[in-house]
Every structure is written in C-alpha cells, then in structure tokens.
Amino acid sequence: MRIGLLGTGPWADMAHAPALSGHRELDFVGVWGRSADAAKALADRHGTRAYEDVDALLAEVDAVAIALPPSVQAPLAARAARANCHLLLDKPLAATVEEGRAVVEAVEQAGVASVVFFTSRFQPEIQAWIAEQAATEGWFTARAEWLGAVFTSDSPFAASPWRQEKGGLWDVGPHALSVLMPVLGDVERVAAAARGPKDTVHLVLHHVSGASSTLTLSLTAPPAAAGAAVELRGKSGVTILPGSAEGAVEALTRAADALLEAARTGRPHPCDAAFGLRVTEILTDAEAQLGSAPQIR
Known part of the structure; x- marks a missing residue:
C-alpha cells in the first residue's frame, strides 16, 4: 500500500x-x-x-x-x-x-x-486485557486517571497550541474513553464535569451497561505524579489495566x-472514524458542562 x-x-x-x-x-x-x-x-x-x-x-x-x-x-x-x-x-x-x-x-x-x-488499543497486553474484561459480566464501576506532564521544558509538545487551548480533556481523554467504552459500553451521558488544578478535569460517566466511571484527566500534573491507571470493580472482583512494553x-x-x-x-x-466521532461527541458534551477554558499556566 x-x-x-x-x-x-x-x-x-x-x-x-x-x-x-x-x-x-x-x-x-x-x-x-x-x-x-x-x-x-x-x-x-x-x-x-x-x-x-x-x-x-x-x-x-x-x-x-x-x-x-x-x-x-x-x-x-x-x-x-x-x-x-x-x-x-x-x-x-x-x-x-x-x-x-x-x-x-x-x-x-x-x-x-x-x-x-x-x-x-494497539498494544498487545492492553488489547488482551480489554478483550478479557469485555467478556466478563457484572462490572459495577471504573476509575481512570490519565495524567500527563506535557508543558515542561523538555517536552516536545510543550509549545503545542491546540493542547494549550484544549487541555487534558481533549488530549488524554480519548485514551481513557478508548479503554473504558469497549468494556462498559457506550457513554449514555456525562453525569458531571468539574475542573481541578490548571487544566485538570474530573468526569462522571454513566454507561449503557448500567456501570458508572470516573475520569481524572490532566496535562499539567507534576512530572513525578504523571502516568495512567484504570481500575474496574464488579461481581468478579477488581482488575487493573496492565502496562505495556511497547512504545x-x-x-x-x-x-x-x-x-x-x-x-x-x-x-x-x-477504532474507525465512527468511533472517533463518538469520542468527539462525548468530549464536546463534557466541555459544554465545564464552561470555562483550561488554565494551563
């Protein structure tokens, strides 16, 4: 090709x-x-x-x-x-x-x-984990934290205008949604959205499966606090998103x-364009609830 x-x-x-x-x-x-x-x-x-x-x-x-x-x-x-x-x-x-x-x-x-x-979605360990959890019934709730430290002097993305304008909701929010939605189903509604420090955003989502999820998203976390974590809780117990050896x-x-x-x-x-559109729709709903623009600096 x-x-x-x-x-x-x-x-x-x-x-x-x-x-x-x-x-x-x-x-x-x-x-x-x-x-x-x-x-x-x-x-x-x-x-x-x-x-x-x-x-x-x-x-x-x-x-x-x-x-x-x-x-x-x-x-x-x-x-x-x-x-x-x-x-x-x-x-x-x-x-x-x-x-x-x-x-x-x-x-x-x-x-x-x-x-x-x-x-x-294209890292084997995480792909396998998502498939296993999607086949497991009875998920009750999920917690996702996707925290970046992008606006540092050594970051190649520090000068990115769209990241400065949109913040963590639009940059790392898609990553969190791409992991949660195959397991818990589509987002039925954004139940709550609130701003934290700088560009940090906290969301509460209701999924069509009946489960709820909470997301914390940021591009301005302290470097020592940066990283991603996802935890699912349900009838089968508790499971945590694995790391990946691939870049x-x-x-x-x-x-x-x-x-x-x-x-x-x-x-x-x-993960086709239609799924990308659905993610954009959810981010847009959350942004409308947040109102004010993120404060990067």
Missing part, C-alpha cells in the same frame, strides 16, 4: 514517520506539511519525498497517515477520503462534532477504510496493520 504522511511536527517525526518507513507492507511515498521547509527536513530524515501540494500527494497514494491538530486533521481527512485514500488518523478525530461527522460521511461515501490511533512506534505499526486489514476485507475496525 502506498501511503503518505500529512504533518511535520514532533509526533509525525518521532512516531508516524518511523512506523511508516519501517513497515514491510507500506511504501512511504512522501510527506506534506504546512511548512515546506519542515516537510523537506522530515522527508530527508526518513528517506522519502516532500510534497508542496497536498492534492498531488493524495493523487499518488492509496492511504494517508495524519499527524496534525484536530481542527486541521478533520478537513484534510475528509479531503483525502474524497480522493479515495484510506485513513490512519490521530486522536481526537476532530475539534467539533460537525467536523468529525464530515469525516465519517466522506469515509462512508468513498468506501475507504479508517483507523484512529488510540495508542492503548508509540510499535503501536502505530500495529495500527497500520489494522488499516491494511480493514482495507483488504472491507470490515470496519473498532
């Missing part, structure tokens, strides 16, 4: 480009970015070609991976789908429900495959495998 990359930022450079260039079933055709100089530099580092015209790249590939802010990703994803390109997308899918819905409609109309890269490049390689499989078989992946 011929694939292109849209985006030239740190995530594109440290995760997407290595995963695409190292994949045995992908031909990494080229890179497009909003900065032509950055696109050339990234392409040179990873042995591919820089494109100044995004449509020229779309015309020469079967698929694209997108590593761009959600408000930029969504319209480009819809554009790529209309050009009959399969989509390897990042989370969150879009910054608004309307933009996310436009991506889903374009995917459906073109009949292309889509996979949204929720990191945990982002390995997980993204598995996401590319999933896109190839979906394109070959025509069977939607569980």
Whole structure:
C-alpha cells in the first residue's frame, strides 16, 4: 500500500514517520506539511519525498497517515477520503462534532477504510486485557486517571497550541474513553464535569451497561505524579489495566496493520472514524458542562 504522511511536527517525526518507513507492507511515498521547509527536513530524515501540494500527494497514494491538530486533521481527512485514500488518523478525530461527522460521511461515501490511533488499543497486553474484561459480566464501576506532564521544558509538545487551548480533556481523554467504552459500553451521558488544578478535569460517566466511571484527566500534573491507571470493580472482583512494553512506534505499526486489514476485507475496525466521532461527541458534551477554558499556566 502506498501511503503518505500529512504533518511535520514532533509526533509525525518521532512516531508516524518511523512506523511508516519501517513497515514491510507500506511504501512511504512522501510527506506534506504546512511548512515546506519542515516537510523537506522530515522527508530527508526518513528517506522519502516532500510534497508542496497536498492534492498531488493524495493523487499518488492509496492511504494517508495524519499527524496534525484536530481542527486541521478533520478537513484534510475528509479531503483525502474524497480522493479515495484510506485513513490512519490521530486522536481526537476532530475539534467539533460537525467536523468529525464530515469525516465519517466522506469515509462512508468513498468506501475507504479508517483507523484512529488510540495508542492503548494497539498494544498487545492492553488489547488482551480489554478483550478479557469485555467478556466478563457484572462490572459495577471504573476509575481512570490519565495524567500527563506535557508543558515542561523538555517536552516536545510543550509549545503545542491546540493542547494549550484544549487541555487534558481533549488530549488524554480519548485514551481513557478508548479503554473504558469497549468494556462498559457506550457513554449514555456525562453525569458531571468539574475542573481541578490548571487544566485538570474530573468526569462522571454513566454507561449503557448500567456501570458508572470516573475520569481524572490532566496535562499539567507534576512530572513525578504523571502516568495512567484504570481500575474496574464488579461481581468478579477488581482488575487493573496492565502496562505495556511497547512504545508509540510499535503501536502505530500495529495500527497500520489494522488499516491494511480493514482495507483488504472491507470490515470496519473498532477504532474507525465512527468511533472517533463518538469520542468527539462525548468530549464536546463534557466541555459544554465545564464552561470555562483550561488554565494551563
């Protein structure tokens, strides 16, 4: 499969480009970015070609991976789908429900495959844990804490404008939802949402299974307190989300495998654009309840 990359930022450079260039079933055709100089530099580092015209790249590939802010990703994803390109997308899918819905409609109309890269869903240990818990009945409640320390001097994402605007709800919230929803079912409603320190958010969710979950999400946790934890409690007892030995490049390689499989078989992946849209809808509901913008500094 011929694939292109849209985006030239740190995530594109440290995760997407290595995963695409190292994949045995992908031909990494080229890179497009909003900065032509950055696109050339990234392409040179990873042995591919820089494109100044995004449509020229779309015309020469079967698929694209997108590593761009959600408000930029969504319209480009819809554009790529209309050009009959399969989509390897990042989370969150879009910054608004309307933009996310436009991506889903374009995917459906073109009949292309889509996979949204929720990191945990493509790590084997966590995949196996989710499948085991999804097959277990009687979950009563869940607790998820996803705490990042992004805005530090040594973080490659410290200057990210969309993370500064949206905070942990939109950056790490999708990760927590991607783990909880396959086990507890879709979110029936956001029962409560409150702000904590800086960008920290606390959510209470009611799921269609009857279970409830609480989420604590942040990008401004002290570095010593950063990390992710998920705990489920129910009739079978208590279980905790395992860690993973794999990093982002390995997980993204598995996401590319999933896109190839979906394109070959025509069977939607569980983390497709429609699931990405549902996550966007939940985040939007939570954001509406929170009201004020996050205080990063």
